[in-house]
Amino acid sequence: MTEQSLDIREGYKEKYGFHDDIAPVFKSRRGLDKDVVSEISAMKGEPAWMRDFRLKALEQFEKKPLPNWGGNVGEIDFQNIFYYLKPTDEQGKNWDDVPADIKRTFDKLGIPEAEQKFLSGVGAQYDSETVYHKIKEDLANKGVIFLDTGSALEQHPELFKQYFGTIIPPSDNKFAALNSAVWSGGSFIYVPKGVKVDLPLQAYFRINAQNMGQFERTLIIVDEGAFVHYVEGCTAPIYASDSLHAAVVEIIVKKGARCRYTTIQNWSNNVFNLVTKRAAAYQDATMEWVDANLGSKLTMNYPSVYMMEPGAHAEILSIAFAGKGQHQDAGGKCVHAASNTTSNVVSKSISKDGGRAGYRGLVKVAKGAINCKSTVRCDALLLDEDSRSDTYPYMEIEEDKVSIGHEATVSKIGDEQLFYLMSRGIPEAEAAGMIVSGFIEPITKELPMEYAVEMNRLIQLQMEGSVG
C-alpha cells in the first residue's frame, strides 16, 4: 500500500476527496420504491427468488422505525439517494481492462501496487459495482472462491443460497433491510476445508458519485480448519450533501476454522456509515474483527460474533477516531450461545476537535451456556475540552457459571507522560502523537505491518498542531 493510503482527516481532501466525472452506463432514478428494486434485480439478471427476497426486504425497510439511539439518522433523506449506479459494463480481470478514468482512481489510492506486494487477491468496488476482481492462481486452484457477490450468485448458486441471509435476515434492523432490498457488489469468499490463505484478501470500496448509496453485501464461508484474513478499506469524495453506506457482512466460521476481518473505514465526512456485520462461529472456531473507524460523518457499527458451539472464541478490536463534525458510535457484540466459549474485546476511542467517539457493546450469555468467559476493556482519550466520549457496555447474563468483566477508563493525555517525553527534547505535538500511538498500539499491532506503519504515521500527522 502506498504511503497515503491510510491517511485519516489531515489532507483528506487532496488525497481521497477528489471525484472523477464518470458517465455511468446505468443509473437508477433518485429514491426508492418497488420499481427501483425490481429494476436493480432485472439489470443484474437475477433469479426470481432474489428479486422476491429484495421486494420482501423493501417491505421490512418501510415498516421498521429508525433507531432512536446512537447517532442522528433522522436527517437521512432516503428519497434523495441514488440506490444503484453501474459505472462500467465489464468487470476487469486485470487492471488494463478497467476503464482508464476509474483505474486512475484506484492508482491514486495505491491499490494495484499493494496487490503486487502483499495481497492474495483484490476486489475493487466503484459505486454500486465491482470493477476489478482477481485472486492468485494457486489459491483458485485450491478451490478458494473470491468473487464479487453478484457473480457468486451466478456462478455458485447452490453454495450462495445455502448461506445468504442466514446470519443477518432482512428483518434484523432497518439498514439491514435496506441493504437486502438494494444490495450490489461486495465480496463472496469460500475457503475449502483445511485451506489456509496466508496473505490477506482485500476489497476496496469507493463511492464516487454524489448522493450515492453504496450497499455492498459480503458473505464469507470459512470451512472446517481453514483460515482467511480479509481486509477492507473505503474512501469517498467530499461533497456538500450526504451519501449513505449501509453494508451487510455475513460470516460463517466452521469447526476449527479462523477468520480475521479487518476494516479501515475512512469515508469522507459526508458519509453516513451504518453497517451490520455478524459472524457465526462454530466448534473451536475463532472469529476476529479488527475494526478501525476513522472517517464518515456518523458511524454506527457493532461487529458481532455469535458463538454457536463449544470452544468458539471471539476477538473484537475496535478503534474509533472522531474529529470535527464526526460521531463514531462503534463497538461490538459477543453472544455466548454455547458453553465453554470465550470472548475478548478491546476498544480504544479518541475524540478531538469537538468529535464524539464511543463504545457501545453487548456481552450476552444465553441460558444453558456455562463456563463462558468474557473480558471487555474500553479506553477513551479526550484530546480537548470540546470533544465527547461515550461508553455503553451492555451485559446480559443468564447463567451462573460465568466470568464476565468490563473495565473502562476515560482520560486525557497524561501530563506526566507528556512532560517525560518533552524533557527528553521531543516537541509537544510529536510527544502527544507518540502517546496516542502507544494508546492504540494493542490494536495496530494486530494490523498487517503495512497498515500498522501507516496508521502510526497518520496518527502523528493528525496530532500535528493539536496540542498546546
Add this chain to the structure above:
Amino acid sequence: MARTENPATTLEPASALPGRLGGLTDAGVSALAARAEEPAFLAERRARAWAFSQKTPFPTRLEELWRRTDISGLKWDALLIDRESHPVARSVADLPAELRAEIGPADERSALVVVLDADVVLLDRDGSLARAGVTVLSIAQAAREKPELVQRLVGASVRYDESRFTALNAALRSEGVLIHVPAGAVVEKPIRVLIARGTPDLAIFPHLVVALEKGAKATVIEEYVSSGEPGVAVVVPVTEITVGEAADLHLATLNHWAGNVYHFGVERARIGRDARFHWTFAALGGKLVKSDMELHLEGEGAEGKFSGCYFGNESQHFDFHTFQNHVVGNTTSDLLFKGALRGRARTIYQGLIRVHKNAQRSDAYQANRNLILSDKARADSIPSLEIEANDVRCTHGATVGQVDDEQLFYLMARGLAKPDAERLIISGFFEPVLERIPSPTLRALVTEAMDQKAGR
C-alpha cells in the same frame, strides 16, 4: 408488620374522597388536598400534577430505561388510592409489635417518623432537635407552620412533570415528611423515617424531603417495610435531597418490602459546593423494584459517594438506575453497587456517569459487581459513561461471576460444609456495604435478612 390496631373496616371510603385510581376525577384530587388541610399552593400543585398525569402515559419497553422491565400487566385502575386514616400513635409502644422490632432502642435515634399507608402515625422527636432549629414534620403540617420551607423545597429537585410516576406522586401524595437542618446545626443521632404499608390493593405515594443548609451535618435513615398483606401493593415514592454548601449528609435507604410490592421510585440528591453526601443503600424486598438514584454534583468541591447492595431471590425483579451527574468541575463521585442473585431473580443495573462540558477535573468511579448463585437467575449490567470534558478521571468496571471456587475450597478444606462456606463468602461480599448502615439494630436486621437469603 404494618398492621394497625384498628384495621379499617371498609376499604372503600365514603363520598367525595376517591376510591380507586380508575374513577378518580379532578374533584377527587381536590378532596385529597382539602382533607390534608394543605395551603393553596400545594393543592394547586396537586391539580397541575394530576392534569399532567392524565395526558402522560406510563413508560413502555420502547424507552431505553424501561427496556428490561415490563409493567404493562399492572392494573393501575383497580388500585385503591385512599383509605380511612390510621389512628395516631402516642408513642412507639402503641405501634404494632413487628414495627417495634424494626425500630430498636430509642438511644439509636434523634427522631422517628412512622408513615403507615397514607398517614403519619408517629412523630417522635428528641428535644435537642427543636433546640437546634431542626424541622422534622409531615409536609402538610410543615406547609401550615413553615410554608416558606415547603414552598422552597417540595418539588425543587424532582419536578412533577418528569414522568407519570412523579406526576402521580405529586398529585396523590401520601402524607410526606420534611426534614430541614439549618445552617451550622449538627444532628448527632440518625433521624429515622419508616414508611410502612398494610392495606391490600392500596397504592401509596410517599414523599421525603431532606435539606441541609450551609455547614449542617446529619444522618437520615429511610426505610421501607411491609408485612405482605394480600393483594397487589404499589408504592410510588419520591425522595428529594439537598445538601447545601459544606454540609454533610449520610443517607441510608433500606428496602425491606414484602414479596408482593411493586416499587417505582425516584431519589435525587443535589450536592452543593464543598458538600459531602454519603448514601448507603440496601435492597432486599419487593416483587418488582424500579428505582432511579441520582447524585447531582452542582458545586465545586462536592463529593458524592454511593455504597449499595441488593440481593434478589425467588422471582424478584430489580431494575436500578444510578446517575452520577458532574455538572461542575472539581467534583468527585464514587459508586460501588454489589448484588447477589438466587432462584429466578432478575436484576438490571444501569448506571451513567455524565461529565458536563467545562466540568474539568472531575473524578468519577463506578463499579457494579454481581454474584450469580443460580443457573435460573439473570443479571444485566450496563455501566455507561458520557464524558464531555477532557481533564477528568473516569473509570468504571462491572463483573458478573459466581462464588469463587478457590475461596470455597479454602473454607471447605478447613471443615466448613459447602452451604456454610458459601454463606460466609456472600456475607463477606456484602460486608463493606452493610457495615456502613448507621444503626446497630438495623445493621443486624439487614445482615440477618441477607444471611437468610444467602442460606436458602
